[in-house]
Amino acid sequence: MNSPIIELKHITKSFSGVKALTDVSLTVHPGSVHALVGENGAGKSTLMKILTGAYSKSSGEIFYKGEKVENMDPKTSKKLGIHCIYQELNVANYLTVAENVFLGSQPVNKLGLIDWKQMNQTAKEIFASLQINLDPKQMAKDISIAQKQMIEIARAISQDAKILIMDEPTSSLSERETEILLSLVTELKNKGVSILYISHRMDEIFKVCDTVTVLRDGKYIKSLPMSEVKDVDSLVELMVNRKMESYFNKIEVPIGETILDVQNLSKTGVLNNINFNLRSGEILGIAGLVGSGRTEIAQALFGMLKKDAGEILIDNKKVEIKGPSDAIKLGIGFVTENRKETGLVLKQTVRDNISLPNLRKYTTNLFINKKAEKKESEDYKKKLNIKTRSIEQTISTLSGGNQQKAIISRWMIQEPRILILDEPCRGVDVGAKAEIFAQISKLAEQGVGIIMISSEIAEIVGMSDRTIVMREGTLAGELEKDMITSDNILKLAFGGGISA
Amino acid sequence: MLKNNSSSIEMSQNNKNINWKNTLFVIFDKGSTTIGLALLFIIMSIITTDFLTVDNLVNVMRQSSVLCIMAVAMTFIIITGGIDLSAGSQLAVSGVAVSGLIVAGVPIPLAILLTIIIGGLIGLFMGTVISTQNIPPFIVTLAMLTILSGIAFVYTEGTPIVVSDAVFREIGRGFIGPIPTAIVIMIIVAIIGHLLLSHTRFGRYVYTIGDNEEAARLCGINVKLVKTSVYAFGGAIMAIAGIVLASRLSSGSPNAGTGSELDAIAAVVLGGTNLFGGEGKISGTLMGVAIISILNNGLNLLNVSSYNQLMIKGVVILLAVWLNSIKARRKASV
Numbered sequence: 001m002n003s004p005i006i007e008l009k010h011i012t013k014s015f016s017g018v019k020a021l022t023d024v025s026l027t028v029h030p031g032s033v034h035a036l037v038g039e040n041g042a043g044k045s046t047l048m049k050i051l052t053g054a055y056s057k058s059s060g061e062i063f064y065k066g067e068k069v070e071n072m073d074p075k076t077s078k079k080l081g082i083h084c085i086y087q088e089l090n091v092a093n094y095l096t097v098a099e100n101v102f103l104g105s106q107p108v109n110k111l112g113l114i115d116w117k118q119m120n121q122t123a124k125e126i127f128a129s130l131q132i133n134l135d136p137k138q139m140a141k142d143i144s145i146a147q148k149q150m151i152e153i154a155r156a157i158s159q160d161a162k163i164l165i166m167d168e169p170t171s172s173l174s175e176r177e178t179e180i181l182l183s184l185v186t187e188l189k190n191k192g193v194s195i196l197y198i199s200h201r202m203d204e205i206f207k208v209c210d211t212v213t214v215l216r217d218g219k220y221i222k223s224l225p226m227s228e229v230k231d232v233d234s235l236v237e238l239m240v241n242r243k244m245e246s247y248f249n250k251i252e253v254p255i256g257e258t259i260l261d262v263q264n265l266s267k268t269g270v271l272n273n274i275n276f277n278l279r280s281g282e283i284l285g286i287a288g289l290v291g292s293g294r295t296e297i298a299q300a301l302f303g304m305l306k307k308d309a310g311e312i313l314i315d316n317k318k319v320e321i322k323g324p325s326d327a328i329k330l331g332i333g334f335v336t337e338n339r340k341e342t343g344l345v346l347k348q349t350v351r352d353n354i355s356l357p358n359l360r361k362y363t364t365n366l367f368i369n370k371k372a373e374k375k376e377s378e379d380y381k382k383k384l385n386i387k388t389r390s391i392e393q394t395i396s397t398l399s400g401g402n403q404q405k406a407i408i409s410r411w412m413i414q415e416p417r418i419l420i421l422d423e424p425c426r427g428v429d430v431g432a433k434a435e436i437f438a439q440i441s442k443l444a445e446q447g448v449g450i451i452m453i454s455s456e457i458a459e460i461v462g463m464s465d466r467t468i469v470m471r472e473g474t475l476a477g478e479l480e481k482d483m484i485t486s487d488n489i490l491k492l493a494f495g496g497g498i499s500a
Numbered sequence: 501m502l503k504n505n506s507s508s509i510e511m512s513q514n515n516k517n518i519n520w521k522n523t524l525f526v527i528f529d530k531g532s533t534t535i536g537l538a539l540l541f542i543i544m545s546i547i548t549t550d551f552l553t554v555d556n557l558v559n560v561m562r563q564s565s566v567l568c569i570m571a572v573a574m575t576f577i578i579i580t581g582g583i584d585l586s587a588g589s590q591l592a593v594s595g596v597a598v599s600g601l602i603v604a605g606v607p608i609p610l611a612i613l614l615t616i617i618i619g620g621l622i623g624l625f626m627g628t629v630i631s632t633q634n635i636p637p638f639i640v641t642l643a644m645l646t647i648l649s650g651i652a653f654v655y656t657e658g659t660p661i662v663v664s665d666a667v668f669r670e671i672g673r674g675f676i677g678p679i680p681t682a683i684v685i686m687i688i689v690a691i692i693g694h695l696l697l698s699h700t701r702f703g704r705y706v707y708t709i710g711d712n713e714e715a716a717r718l719c720g721i722n723v724k725l726v727k728t729s730v731y732a733f734g735g736a737i738m739a740i741a742g743i744v745l746a747s748r749l750s751s752g753s754p755n756a757g758t759g760s761e762l763d764a765i766a767a768v769v770l771g772g773t774n775l776f777g778g779e780g781k782i783s784g785t786l787m788g789v790a791i792i793s794i795l796n797n798g799l800n801l802l803n804v805s806s807y808n809q810l811m812i813k814g815v816v817i818l819l820a821v822w823l824n825s826i827k828a829r830r831k832a833s834v
Contacts, residue, residue: 302718325720334718342718345711347778356708357719359701367699410719 003066005030005194006051006082006163011060013046020046023060024220026213028163033185033195035205035226038215038239039429044198047215048165051196052084053077081162083155087171087427091140091148098123098136100151101158126154130187144291146177153184157193164188165196170204171427174290174455175493182208200429201456202232214238236430248462249438253445255465256280258316260418260449262301265310270296272474274310278418278449283440285464286453287489292470294453295337298420301451302327302334314418328357330418333411335404337422337453343407344395351377351391353406358413380409385435401432408439419443420451425459437463457486469493532823533772533787540791544798551801558680564793565682566591566745566757568786570764571771572693573737575785576730578768579697581710581777582630582637584731587738587764589648591757594619594742596652599661599752608668616739622648623735627728645761652754660753663746672748682744689737694782696733706730710777766813767792770820774828791816 004027013021021043028034036044049055051062053074062069064080091100098116099106101123109115123136132150140148149169156164166185170178185195185208197209205212205226212229214221221238229235260278265271271293278284286294299305301312303321312319314330321327327334336342345353354377355362362373377391384405388398395403404424411419421440425433440463444450454460460467467479469492476492479485545552570587577584584590594615601611626644630637663669674681697703705726708716717723746752771788773780795816799809 304718324718325722328720336718342712342714345708345715345778347711347774348707352704352707356704356715357721359704363701367695368701368704370699 002029002031004028004063005065006080007063008047008051009061009063011047011050011062012058013050013055014058019218021050021218022220024215024218025223026220027223028194028196029211030162030194031189031192032210033189033197033208035197035199035209035212036215037199037205037212037235038221039431042215042239042429043218044215045167046218048084048167048196048198051077051082051163051165078159081160082165083159083161083163084165085149085152085156085167085169087168089145089148089152091151093139093141095140096136097134097138097140097143097147097151100140100148101126101136101154103155105159122158123154126157129191130154130157130184132184144177146173146181149173149181150184153188157188161193163194163196165198167198168200168427169197170199170201172290174292175457175490176289178204200427202235203458205235206232239430248459249434249441250283250463251441251445253281255282256447259314260301261311261313261316262297263311263313265297265300265312266308267296267300267305268308270305270473271300271307274475276468276475276478278451280417280447280449281444282466283444283450283452283464285460285467285484286451286470287457287460287467288470288476288493290455292493293473294470295422296473297470298334298422298451298453301418301420302332328414331414331416333414333416333419335407335411335419335421335424337426339400339403339407339427344403346394346396348395349392350381350386350388350395350398350406353395353403354380354391354409354413357410361413376413377409380412384409384439399429399432401428401436404428404436405432405439408436412439412443416448418449418451420453422453423455424452425454425456457489460484460489461486532827533770533784533791533820536770536820536823537787537791537794540794540798544794544801548798548801551798556797556801558683560793560797561683561686562680563797564789565680565686566741566748567760567763567767567793568686568789569689569741569744570738570760571767571785571789572689572782573734573741574761574764574768575693575771575773575780575782576697576706577637577734578765578773578775579706579710579777579780580727580730581713582727582730583641583765584626584734584738585638585641585761586626586644586648587641587761588757588759589645589652589761590619590622590735590738591742591745591760592652592752592754593622593648594739595746595749595756596656596661596752596754597739598743598746599663600655602663602665602668603661608665612743615743616736619739619742620732620736623738624728624732626735627731630731631724631727649754649758656752656754658754660749660751660755662751664750668747669750670747672744672746682748685740685744689740690782690786693737697782702726702729707778710774710779712778763792766817769824770817772824791820 006028008024008026011021011024012019024043024047026047038044046055050057050072053072053076062072069076092103098120102119107115107118120136127134132154134147134150140151170181173181182204188195199205209226211223211225212235213223216239256279258277259280262274262276265274274297286297288294296305300307301321303323303326312321319330321330340346345356351374355373359368362369374391381388381391386402386405388402395406424436428436440450440452452463461484464484467484467489469476469479469489471493479488550556574584574587597618598611598615601614602608626640629635630640670681672682676684697706705716705721708721709723709726713723742757745756749756767788768785769775770791771784773784795813799812
């Protein structure tokens with residue numbers, strides 16, 4: 001095997017006395033894809049930040065091509081060709097695709113003005129070499145998230161990246177976009193670029209990675225070639241150090257009356273004549289590619305999207321839902337897909353975030369009864385096992401999974417009849433995932449009708465009693481019980497037939 | 501064994517060091533405004549002979565009452581992520597209005613009530629435009645700054661409306677028992693502000709909207725109504741400030757209050773309220789007001805010329821905001 005491009009040896013990092021990383025080692029070879037896995041808070045990000053120079057290590061050594069790097073600061077890291085593509089994309093919306101590729105290093109002509117011709121040409125060449133189909137002259141605001149990600153990758157390539165760190169690159173991509181990204185990863189690998197691949201999605205890791213390093217609680221657990229990893233379960237076991245019987249704690253419950261009936265729901269260009277219903281105690285999965293209209297169904301039900309035609313019936317009665325407050329009054333709760341943008345109130349405490357839509361409940365006369373509010377938040381903290389020092393902690397300090405639990409608590413307190421969950425486990429670590437699914441099952445057991453939208457087909461298969469699959473704004477098909485398989489879902493989502 | 505011992509001692513010392521540093525930072529985090537205010541107070545007490553006297557301190561408070569009332573309203577607006585640049589002009593309009601009404605023979609209590617209603621309506625108008633038309637508060641209130649100022653000048657034809665009524669003068673200059681009336685009004689406004697902000701749903705919604713408007717909407721909060729209400733409430737409170745000022749001056753002048761919106765904003769920011777919304781407290785604002793007022797008073801006692809005062813005040817504000825931003829960065833990096 002060729003000699004390693006970068007080696008981290010016995011890295012320890014502590015923040016004011018608290019150890020975030022203890023004795024972690026990592027060896028990356030050129031032209032390989034190296035997965036870094038672990039639950040949220042296992043130290044993956046910290047390790048990457050040490051590599052990019054954002055943090056300085058407390059002890060340990062870093063070697064680049066066998067030579068010791070004394071001081072890894074952001075400048076050195078860049079010079080060595082280490083680039084990171086973060087979850088939050090760094091793309092200026094009102095610049096063109098090409099400008100974004102060369103952000104900060106736009107080619108200039110003799111007069112010192114931007115050389116547009118050369119810039120567009122070079123961008124085109126880079127795209128061609130990576131087999132990316134993107135017009136350099138397009139405005140960045142008009143392209144998809146997946147394409148923005150490609151801009152970032154092209155940017156790294158234009159700066160001659162040797163090591164590319166990808167932090168959850170597929171978390172907001174659809175199935176098909178993920179495929180494209182994964183083939184791009186392989187393309188990069190063939191060009192000799194080393195890739196450090198951080199992901200919660202096991203199937204991707206099995207697809208593209210050569211080696212995997214497992215971290216747990218800031219400690220180095222194991223590095224091994226993917227060929228030696230038996231299956232997903234054995235990898236997950238290393239990560240969580242306890243046997244995962246199943247992520248999904250699906251409980252079979254008797255399914256009741258129809259509580260929600262959606263008829264001919266349409267919105268020009270987005271939703272086309274959608275019909276489905278939901279019964280109490282039922283978990284209805286909505287699958288489909290990103291942009292197929294899944295989220296839009298939820299938004300229409302929650303009064304965020306004005307429908308052009310169609311009826312929504314709750315308990316066989318026609319209802320008008322003009323805004324979120326109408327939906328809430330009808331007993332609908334909605335956990336949105338973008339926690340940070342549309343769910344959390346980041347500067348506030350865990351308690352504030354849990355009680356937000358429920359304040360009316362604690363209000364007597366004019367004033368909020370803070371004792372009652374605290375008590376209920378405290379109850380839910382225990383019930384959902386929200387890991388936080390105190391409910392008075394600012395919510396931004398919690399991990400994604402615990403933030404999500406707080407948001408779910410928020411709606412549980414409302415005692416909704418219908419709970420819509422859009423990507424409930426996006427960016428949530430394995431342990432918290434199991435806990436969240438257990439809660440969803442429990443709610444169904446109590447007779448709540450659950451609509452669960454997910455890009456992770458395994459989640460849909462594992463959790464739903466019935467599944468509808470969306471394709472380009474139309475309902476491509478409905479699957480019952482045993483028919484809910486990855487195969488069938490994918491076929492419907494991509495426009496094929498299904499088989500029993 | 502020996503080696504172990506010494507290293508464990510070293511460790512515990514290290515820990516002590518860290519703890520000591522941490523404690524210092526916590527104090528700094530929680531109380532930089534308080535510390536600043538205390539230092540300012542001590543320095544002024546030492547370098548001037550007249551600062552630390554009951555008479556002077558009561559005087560400082562009375563002089564700060566108008567600014568304080570304004571700053572309470574401004575705190576609400578800034579926490580929603582907004583701003584009110586027209587506050588100074590609102591002061592002028594309400595001063596002119598109350599004086600005009602009294603001179604026209606309207607009974608004083610009714611004149612005051614009407615003025616507060618006018619203030620509330622001005623706020624309601626701005627709030628409606630801001631929340632329903634999606635125009636940034638900066639622009640709307642900047643436009644209102646000139647419009648309202650214009651109205652005050654047109655109505656008075658540029659000359660102050662003098663109110664000779666002794667009863668009216670009591671608001672700004674009189675006493676309730678041993679305490680100046682203006683201070684009593686200021687305290688009541690601050691208490692109402694605090695209760696609203698920290699103990700009611702309305703207050704919690706104000707914070708939420710300032711932090712994440714979309715999340716607020718998805719939780720069923722009527723964002724437009726809350727925002728509009730904040731400006732309407734703010735307008736009514738600004739009118740109270742204008743009335744107190746007019747009473748102290750015994751006249752309603754179109755020039756009164758010019759530029760005071762900047763002092764109010766500075767006080768709010770000095771008090772630790774986040775200029776981008778979502779964070780802040782009335783208690784912080786009160787300290788911000790105290791810092792500005794004590795600085796004004798102290799510099800006057802030291803016979804610093806008013807031009808130099810401007811510079812010193814600016815530097816102090818910049819320093820304080822800089823400290824706050826260090827705090828914010830520290831928080832973000834933890």
